[in-house]
Amino acid sequence: MVSNDSVALDSIAYFNEKFVPISEANINIMTHAFQYGTGIFEGIRGYWNNEEKQMYIFRMKEHYVRLTNNCKILMLELEKTPDELCKLTVDLMKKNKPSCDMYIRPNVFKAGLIIGPSLLNTNGRNPTALSIYTVPMGDYVDISKGLHVCVSSWTRLDDNALTPRGKIQGSYVNTAFAKTDALLNGFDDSIVLSQNGHVSEGSAMNLFIVRDGKLITPPVTSNILEGVTRDTIIQLAKNELELETEIREIDRTELYICDEVFFCGTGAQVSPIIKIDHRKVGNGQIGQISKKLQEIYFEVVRGRKHVYKNWLTPVF
Ligand code: PMP
16 A cells, blocks of 8 residues: 555544644544444545646545444444535545545544443443544555455455444454455455355455456345445446446356456455466456456546546545
8 A cells, every 4th residue: 555654644634523633633542442443434535636636536425425324333423414524524635735646534433431342322421433534545456467366264254243334443353364364475465255155355345257248246245345436337337338237146266267357446446356366367467348447447536537527526
């Protein structure tokens, strides 16, 4: 992940209902979310358009609607609406005066200074807090050369244990296991399977395969995060390439015999995969459909395709 730490350390964050220098945006070590992972987060990108000297935040409202819905899972009492969160984020971005691609990280979390994992806010002792910070971010994985990934020995969490749908802080330990093992074993990243052995998603991204010219992705009931980029790809494939996406379970061995595979996500963007578990995907080159979708995606997010401008929030 490319991030410019010196810029991030000087930045302004939203914390305790105010804009403060990030060095002052600190939590107490007794904080519930720090002890038990009881928070929900989001990851949103802002793309810098250098010709227009404009920052476009991509599908921000959809991210905040997801965050708001997920707060119900953790019984978090978020008092702001998605529109208010969007406005707050634009105000924060303005304060940080960015001129490169940025990543926005909102967290809604249980802020009580108490021992015990209950989500209840009994007598106001476990209130909800909101923080938002921004950091410069380039590519999360190398999207130019094609990735070599493995199928992880770590299983994706099940919905009825710790749902991946929720983007719950504590659930990312599962992601950390999958990503770390992949890196230690010399892979770029990993694909995780559900408890029933079907393909779920990437460590922190959704996944599509192409078989016989058909685009296929697992359903939202395969223990995936309901990705904003996944939805974007489904729409772009239909509108721009006249390709319908088949939504169905994918077997592990389909990964070995299909023509193309790619990851997608806010961080991962569109990341073609050329090898899985030492087997070439297709002919071992970046596939044509993956490449086209990647190109279209970057035109859209930087504001160069006018029909999709309603997905972008200009900051300036
Ligand atoms: N799955 C997981 C587990 C993720 O963390 C992410 C990144 N947010 C995604 C999928 C992709 O989701 P989105 O396109 O909304 O960023």
